Amino acid sequence: MKENKTKYIFISGGVISGIGKGITSASLGRLLKDRGYNVGAVKSETYLNIDSGTINPIEHGDPFLCNDGLEADMDLGTYERFLEIDVGYKNFITMGQIYKTIIDNERNMVYGGKTVDAIPIIPTEIIRRIKEAGSSYEICMVELGGTAGEYQNIYNYEAARLMKLESPQDVVHIHLSYVPVPPHLGEPKTKPTQLSIRFLNMAGIQPEFLVLRSSNDIDDKRMEKVAVQCNLHKDSIIKNLNLKSVYQLPNSFKEQNFDVKVLKNLNLPVKKINFKAWDNLVKIVTKQRKNRVKITIAGKYIATGKYELPDAYNSLIHAVKHASWHTGIGVDINFVNTEEIEKSGANKFLKDSDGIIVPIGWGKRGVEGKISAINFSRTKKVPYLGLCYGMQLAAVEYSRNLLKWQDASSEEIDPKSSHLIVHSIPFDSKYQKIKGKDVSMRLGAFDCVIKKDTLAYKIYSKYPNFVLKKNKDGSIIVSERHRHRFEFNNVYRKTLEEKGIVFSGASPDNFFVEMIELSQNVHPFFFATQAHPEYKSKPLKAHPVFIEFIKACWENKIKQR
Numbered sequence: 001m002k003e004n005k006t007k008y009i010f011i012s013g014g015v016i017s018g019i020g021k022g023i024t025s026a027s028l029g030r031l032l033k034d035r036g037y038n039v040g041a042v043k044s045e046t047y048l049n050i051d052s053g054t055i056n057p058i059e060h061g062d063p064f065l066c067n068d069g070l071e072a073d074m075d076l077g078t079y080e081r082f083l084e085i086d087v088g089y090k091n092f093i094t095m096g097q098i099y100k101t102i103i104d105n106e107r108n109m110v111y112g113g114k115t116v117d118a119i120p121i122i123p124t125e126i127i128r129r130i131k132e133a134g135s136s137y138e139i140c141m142v143e144l145g146g147t148a149g150e151y152q153n154i155y156n157y158e159a160a161r162l163m164k165l166e167s168p169q170d171v172v173h174i175h176l177s178y179v180p181v182p183p184h185l186g187e188p189k190t191k192p193t194q195l196s197i198r199f200l201n202m203a204g205i206q207p208e209f210l211v212l213r214s215s216n217d218i219d220d221k222r223m224e225k226v227a228v229q230c231n232l233h234k235d236s237i238i239k240n241l242n243l244k245s246v247y248q249l250p251n252s253f254k255e256q257n258f259d260v261k262v263l264k265n266l267n268l269p270v271k272k273i274n275f276k277a278w279d280n281l282v283k284i285v286t287k288q289r290k291n292r293v294k295i296t297i298a299g300k301y302i303a304t305g306k307y308e309l310p311d312a313y314n315s316l317i318h319a320v321k322h323a324s325w326h327t328g329i330g331v332d333i334n335f336v337n338t339e340e341i342e343k344s345g346a347n348k349f350l351k352d353s354d355g356i357i358v359p360i361g362w363g364k365r366g367v368e369g370k371i372s373a374i375n376f377s378r379t380k381k382v383p384y385l386g387l388c389y390g391m392q393l394a395a396v397e398y399s400r401n402l403l404k405w406q407d408a409s410s411e412e413i414d415p416k417s418s419h420l421i422v423h424s425i426p427f428d429s430k431y432q433k434i435k436g437k438d439v440s441m442r443l444g445a446f447d448c449v450i451k452k453d454t455l456a457y458k459i460y461s462k463y464p465n466f467v468l469k470k471n472k473d474g475s476i477i478v479s480e481r482h483r484h485r486f487e488f489n490n491v492y493r494k495t496l497e498e499k500g501i502v503f504s505g506a507s508p509d510n511f512f513v514e515m516i517e518l519s520q521n522v523h524p525f526f527f528a529t530q531a532h533p534e535y536k537s538k539p540l541k542a543h544p545v546f547i548e549f550i551k552a553c554w555e556n557k558i559k560q561r
Contacts, residue, residue: 006134007266008171009141010160012207014148014196015178019213022075024176024240025141026082027249030278031259032139033083036271040137041079041091042130043072044159045145046152048096053483057301061311065483065535069444074314075143081318081538082250090133095155098125119158126159139266148175149199157203164205172265175200175207176240179214179222188218190226197230206231208265209258213240235261245285247539250278281325281539289330293354293553295320298373300366302337316359316387319537323546329554338369346376355383355525355553358390360483360532364413371397378518378526383552385545386528388484391516392422394528395488395496402499412486423489442482446507448514448531450476454504455517455527463544477508480531488513488530505529524559525552 011025025041033039049055052063053071064077068088076087102125106116134140144160146153164171177193193212200207210232212218218226218239227234238258243249253259254275263270301312317333324331336349346369350356356377358370370389374397377384386394392410399408399421407414410422450456452474460466460478469477493513497503500522505515518526529545537543 006131006137006170007139007268008130008134008163009139009262009266010144010163010171010173011141011176012144012148012157012160012173012200012205013146013176014199015180015192017147019147019176019178020240020246021143021176022073022078023246023249024174024211024213025143026075026078027246027253028174028258028262029079029139029141030082030250031254031273031275032263034275034278035259035263035273037268038136038138039083039141040085040134040139041076041083041087041141041143042093042133043075043079043091043143043145044093044126044130044156045073046095046150046156047145048099049094050096050100051092051094057312062314062316063483064315065443065481065532067445067481071443071483073145074311077315077318077535079141084538084540090129093126093129095152098122098129098155101125118155120162122155123159123162126155127163130159130163139268148196148203154203157200157205161204169267172209172262173205173207174209174211174262176211176213179212179218181214181216188214188216188222190222190229193226194229201231209236209238209262211238211240215242217241245282247278247285248282250275251282277540284325285539289324289328291328291554292330292332293550293557294332294334294352295355295357295550295553296334296336296350296353296373297357297359298336298338298341298350298370299359300338300361300370302335313359315532315534315537316357318539319534319543319546320357320550322537322539322542323550325539326542326547327550327554329550331550336373338366338373341369341372342366346372350376350382353382354557355385355549357385357387357549358393359387359534361389362412367393367413371400375401378523381523381556383525383549383556384523384527385525385549387534388482388530388532391528391530392484392486392488394526395492395501395516396421398496398499398501399492403495410486419492420489421492422486424485425487441485442487442512445479445481446512446514446531447477447479448505449508449510450478450505450515451503452476454502455520455525456504456515456529459527459544459548462548465541466544478505480514480529480533481535482531484530488516524556525549 011021013019013021029039051071052073061074063071064074066088067086070089072092079087144156177196179188181188223234223237238256260270320331341349358373370393374394396408399405405419407417408419408421409417411420411424467476468479502517503513504517515529533543533545
């Protein structure tokens with residue numbers, strides 16, 4: 001059997017959760033990629049969910065949707081954006097997957113009647129999956145979920161320890177730790193980091209590198225103290241300080257020769273770096289923009305208690321920023337909770353918006369506020385972008401107000417409505433995946449045929465890299481990712497078309513409505529898609545939908561002046 005030469009870089013975290021392991025891992029990975037290495041990534045989570053799709057986005061952030069239909073932790077989106085690769089099922093491991101596999105194996109006598117002990121069986125299964133994913137890369141970043149000291153992640157740490165023991169020259173462990181600066185003291189405190197390293201040592205792991213995350217600079221005196229206490233050379237400690245943008249972190253790591261140090265530790269050649277594209281990106285990212293638009297995101301996953309949680313729309317925010325950098329038009333994002341719109345009306349929250357986005361959502365809560373936001377956008381001629389639920393509810397709003405079907409709704413909201421504009425369809429394995437009892441969803445990438453001479457056509461045809469094919473009739477085919485349960489009801493397609501809705505995009509068999517819009521003779525920019533273009537946007541390759549939406553917001557703002 002041919003020996004696997006993949007090198008593995010494990011990244012663990014300490015002191016607090018949400019410290020930025022994914023950004024740290026992806027930033028180092030970007031540097032290694034720009035030095036000519038084929039770099040991939042794996043996220044190994046501690047929770048018992050099979051994937052991230054059933055987790056409330058308020059609790060754990062926006063699940064990232066992959067081409068193959070995986071609903072993953074949002075860090076996989078970070079890897080796609082930084083490394084410019086497509087990730088999927090093989091790149092995401094949860095403890096739920098591990099337990100299910102082991103229990104299924106035990107029931108099927110895979111272990112030949114042996115006692116199934118947690119160790120070594122669980123870490124062995126984790127290692128198998130890591131190596132399976134890593135086999136297609138030269139260097140594989142492996143992000144370990146959780147925080148050092150939590151009992152839930154001991155099996156992930158054990159897998160990392162065993163891989164290092166098996167092949168020490170092919171494995172490096174990086175620990176990312178938080179250094180707080182308590183306001184009443186006014187200095188960085190390293191004791192939590194020292195304790196975090198102790199927890200890691202107790203798991204049998206001595207990291208080769210320590211990355212210190214902090215809001216303040218860490219001076220030589222504290223760096224030396226950390227080095228001694230954590231059994232590391234000072235040169236093996238890397239700073240990860242607050243920056244204007246996360247996209248600056250590769251530059252910071254490059255200045256500290258982090259990638260060079262890691263390559264030397266792995267006995268890999270330090271190839272010449274080609275960092276020009278990323279360097280230019282950072283210059284654009286940090287540039288001040290005089291021309292600005294205010295874009296309102298009218299959603300229902302805005303806050304928990306007194307705290308606003310933008311992570312619930314993480315990919316959408318990134319996509320808007322990417323388009324802002326591409327166009328040179330600054331964007332001020334305004335979050336509005338649609339339940340507040342229901343209480344106080346749309347005008348109070350939307351009157352000074354240059355553009356409105358209604359994004360993904362599930363269930364009844366806040367839906368009438370979303371519909372009010374759509375109505376405001378349509379009647380006030382404010383550029384509108386509807387994503388997933390935002391497309392479905394746009395069709396509902398139009399039906400209620402233009403066709404006067406006051407009870408028009410979605411089966412998800414009111415299954416007893418006499419006008420179910422959006423409904424469920426019989427299960428078909430060609431299109432859907434079973435997610436749980438009586439629940440099927442359309443997940444992953446699907447092709448869409450876009451009619452010529454439509455707004456959708458104008459949007460995509462400007463960017464050939466996003467077009468898969470041009471048909472003889474002049475239409476084009478694109479591919480976008482989907483994550484939804486209900487579909488537009490074709491019973492109403494002809495009636496709505498006669499009343500002014502343009503069905504600009506549909507599945508190749510014309511069964512699924514994928515894109516709707518209003519003529520630009522009627523509205524400057526009213527476009528909605530059943531898909532999620534936000535998941536395909538990258539900093540070096542902004543998505544056409546967001547680029548053209550922001551342009552429309554600016555052009556409309558100028559006209560209004």
